[in-house]
Amino acid sequence: MDDPASETRTNHARAVSSSGLSMLKPRHQRQGSPDSAHSRSSSMSKNSIQDRLFNKLLQQVIPADDDAETVTGDKAMANSPKKPPFSLPAMTNNFRRFNARIGVVFLFQAQAESLFSWKTPTHTLSFLFVYSFICLDPHLLLVLPLVIFLLFIMVPAFLTRHPPPPSTSTSSTTPYYSYEGPALAPAKTIKPAPETSKDFFRNMRDLQNCMADFSDAHDATVSVVAPLTNFSNEKLSSALFLGCTVATVVLFLTAHLVPIRLIMLAAGNAGILSNNPKVRQLFQGLMQDVSGVGDQDVFLSDEAEHELFGQPVPKTPSAAASALEQLADISLDTEPEEREVEIFEIQHRAPGASESGWENFLFSPQPYDPLSPSRIAGDRPRGCRFFDDVRTPSGWKWKSKKWELDLDCREWVVERMITGVGFEVPGVAPEGNAVVVDEVGGWVWDLPAEPSASEEEEMTGMAYGDLPPEKKQDRTPSKENRGKAATRDWEEGNPASFGVGEWRRRRWVRIVQRMNAPPAGTTTITYSTLGH
Numbered sequence: 086m087d088d089p090a091s092e093t094r095t096n097h098a099r100a101v102s103s104s105g106l107s108m109l110k111p112r113h114q115r116q117g118s119p120d121s122a123h124s125r126s127s128s129m130s131k132n133s134i135q136d137r138l139f140n141k142l143l144q145q146v147i148p149a150d151d152d153a154e155t156v157t158g159d160k161a162m163a164n165s166p167k168k169p170p171f172s173l174p175a176m177t178n179n180f181r182r183f184n185a186r187i188g189v190v191f192l193f194q195a196q197a198e199s200l201f202s203w204k205t206p207t208h209t210l211s212f213l214f215v216y217s218f219i220c221l222d223p224h225l226l227l228v229l230p231l232v233i234f235l236l237f238i239m240v241p242a243f244l245t246r247h248p249p250p251p252s253t254s255t256s257s258t259t260p261y262y263s264y265e266g267p268a269l270a271p272a273k274t275i276k277p278a279p280e281t282s283k284d285f286f287r288n289m290r291d292l293q294n295c296m297a298d299f300s301d302a303h304d305a306t307v308s309v310v311a312p313l314t315n316f317s318n319e320k321l322s323s324a325l326f327l328g329c330t331v332a333t334v335v336l337f338l339t340a341h342l343v344p345i346r347l348i349m350l351a352a353g354n355a356g357i358l359s360n361n362p363k364v365r366q367l368f369q370g371l372m373q374d375v376s377g378v379g380d381q382d383v384f385l386s387d388e389a390e391h392e393l394f395g396q397p398v399p400k401t402p403s404a405a406a407s408a409l410e411q412l413a414d415i416s417l418d419t420e421p422e423e424r425e426v427e428i429f430e431i432q433h434r435a436p437g438a439s440e441s442g443w444e445n446f447l448f449s450p451q452p453y454d455p456l457s458p459s460r461i462a463g464d465r466p467r468g469c470r471f472f473d474d475v476r477t478p479s480g481w482k483w484k485s486k487k488w489e490l491d492l493d494c495r496e497w498v499v500e501r502m503i504t505g506v507g508f509e510v511p512g513v514a515p516e517g518n519a520v521v522v523d524e525v526g527g528w529v530w531d532l533p534a535e536p537s538a539s540e541e542e543e544m545t546g547m548a549y550g551d552l553p554p555e556k557k558q559d560r561t562p563s564k565e566n567r568g569k570a571a572t573r574d575w576e577e578g579n580p581a582s583f584g585v586g587e588w589r590r591r592r593w594v595r596i597v598q599r600m601n602a603p604p605a606g607t608t609t610i611t612y613s614t615l616g617h
Contacts, residue, residue: 186277187288191295194291247269432446436587483596494527495510528591
């Protein structure tokens with residue numbers, strides 16, 4: 086016995102759901118009802134609140150579409166009627182409309198399957214004739230759409246308007262059509278399938294199967310194409326890339342010589358004829374005969390048949406596959422990429438220190454020259470204290486065992502267009518700030534700072550002997566200081582000792598090579614830079 090309360094709730098739910106579904110119908114369907122104005126006014130106040138609550142719930146569950154707002158920068162454009170946001174009622178309505186009108190696509194699919202499966206041989210042969218004529222004369226493609234329009238749309242529509250008269254005889258006779266006189270039947274229009282009809286559910290079944298077929302075809306295509314093209318097997322993908330490149334170049338030069346019409350004619354007829362049941366049976370019998378003869382080891386039984394053009398012929402399919410793999414086994418460049426990294430050894434000397442007052446400061450990826458941005462900003466050079474602390478760039482490893490000193494300091498100074506420095510030149514005439522030395526250490530030092538105006542005046546006076554008497558008396562050296570002054574003058578004339586600034590640097594290089602994959606979990610600070 087049914088519960089009255091539950092029956093009341095069920096009826097109320099059906100009433101609510103039916104009224105809600107009526108709101109999802111198009112406007113022209115809603116206006117067709119006799120009391121459309123009253124139903125709209127009564128249901129709008131009820132269902133609008135439900136729809137709003139349901140949409141608010143969906144907005145909390147489903148993330149908002151921020152891409153359109155990011156591209157346009159306007160929320161009104163993102164929520165325009167042309168491209169409305171995701172809504173479950175709208176999606177339900179669109180699916181119902183789509184499913185009611187998709188039947189023509191499935192009808193065409195069924196007719197195509199029937200045509201190519203030789204269910205009606207006369208139709209298939211007629212298609213083969215038409216296809217052959219088009220292959221032999223491609224200009225007929227311009228006629229084909231008009232012929233299809235006339236024979237499959239216009240003629241059936243005319244026959245619907247002018248049906249044959251009813252037969253009065255008891256014997257079955259072929260009906261005849263009268264092309265004279267007024268139309269006897271109404272015009273046939275294409276209507277969507279009703280939601281409660283068998284066609285609607287048949288469309289849902291076909292759509293379900295079509296989605297499954299597409300998913301299976303997509304997965305099968307990816308499983309076949311991806312291993313060939315994603316370079317998971319670099320030798321196979323490289324061989325495919327090389328073959329496609331060669332084929333592209335060859336076809337670019339010889340495409341006009343390829344008989345496209347004959348190829349399309351032969352391929353199309355062969356593909357359609359292979360689906361004929363009798364042809365399939367014939368080929369299956371031939372394959373069975375060939376496999377039976379192969380089991381008796383008739384083929385390739387003699388030693389003379391084991392070679393073709395001097396090359397061994399494989400007997401089994403597995404041997405043929407291995408032979409193809411050996412053919413595709415191209416030689417790849419297994420040597421990893423190599424680069425040269427550099428590091429600068431920077432030393433500092435306090436003002437007024439002796440010749441041996443240079444102190445190792447650090448190893449830096451930048452030379453810290455006088456016009457470098459960090460030095461102009463007043464920052465100290467950055468780097469590491471020891472060679473062992475220098476790490477390779479991410480994804481690279483050391484190839485050479487030790488660092489090598491770059492003795493040709495002039496090259497990298499000129500390449501970087503560094504000014505305000507002096508450097509060593511072995512055994513040649515000096516150029517610019519270069520100094521001739523016997524032993525080259527690769528050092529590049531800063532030039533001393535320019536003297537002030539008072540110092541320049543004092544040095545000019547010393548050169549011309551016009552100093553005041555008191556300064557001349559102060560400048561007169563004693564006998565015990567004459568030797569020290571001579572030594573100091575010689576040292577100041579040597580730019581490698583005291584005629585330099587506070588900083589000097591030299592360049593070290595080392596070879597690195599790329600690894601297959603960067604080491605995981607390493608977060609080291611790299612001080613070396615890659616060179617080209």
